[in-house]
Amino acid sequence: MIRHRDVEQLQQLSQAPGKTLTVYLDVDQTNVANRKRQFETRLKDLLRQLRAAHEDNEELATTAAEVEEIIRRLEPTGKTLVIARHSQLGVTFRKLLKITLPPGVHWGNGAFMRPLIEAFDEHERFGIVLVDSKRARLFTVFLGEIEEHKDLTANIPPRPDAPSQDKQRSQPRMERRHDESVTGHLKIVAGEIGRLLDQLEIDRLIIGGAVGPASELARILPKRLRAKLVEVQPIPVTATAEDILARTAEVQTRLERAEELEIIRELLREVRKGGRAVAGLSAVLDNLNEGRIWKLVYVQGLVVEGAACEACSMLFDPANERCPICGQPLEREPRMIDRMSRAVLDQGGHVEMVDGPAAEALRQVAEVAALLHS
């Protein structure tokens, strides 16, 4: 679980004097290209490129070797590995994230935190409350990880189910008492989760559990929480953390897809009217080389080939053999999108990977596009 203290540690590293090497590496084992530790090869390529751009830099060479050694011993369990290494201070920040971030290596004063900070800002924090007549469990899901916060088991008189004859007469009264205490329980739950969800800074809320209590809880929620309620889902109160995480991921994916689609629609509108967006590799590269990209947008998993000039750090279409700027021979770059993401981030821009319907919409014009600074 990534927490604020991780970010604080990274923030300290970002203010440390001297150089820091920051690595964002795709280690996702569901991707065949990363199996058999091929992510190590990818890292070596990235570091080789970086060292070519900072020729004869001893400190970078030392730090790069240290990072390679750290990754050689790594057991990949998440999707993205983040490492920031400050060799002089002997400090390493290391985190395996369960989300995808644009891969890249960065060498500079302080750790390169922006992709991580943006993920913190952009990813929504979900609260999930599972409730039945006696029990309530509270979870949060953030950056693909789940945490359980509270298991409230209120002291509620049991509902009489198989009454014996002499008890029959008091049955309606006991039922009423039970219903009242369930409502009482739900009120306590509503108050308690209200307090906790404020503390935990929840953006969205999902309620699950037994259908009756779940919809009752949704009704009596404080107004500010009701505004955050996405849906009431029939998730059993006894569900495992993995199940809850999977169900939340479905809801999250649906919401994200809708937002991505909105970005693509805006982008396509701008492209059509010749406004502040371009589509296609060549057009995007032209704008990238001139530092005009505000947001690079591409279909997730896209691999295209390109060419790079190590002398002037410009990026080109693979058809070019020599740098149109300085005339030097160009190097082939088999993973152009990663290289472009890194360049956009280094220029202070943003990167958006799209999937699903948004990717389909984007594909109508190109697989890579960009919104430009106005």
Ligand SMILES: [Zn+2]
């Ligand atoms: Zn050049």
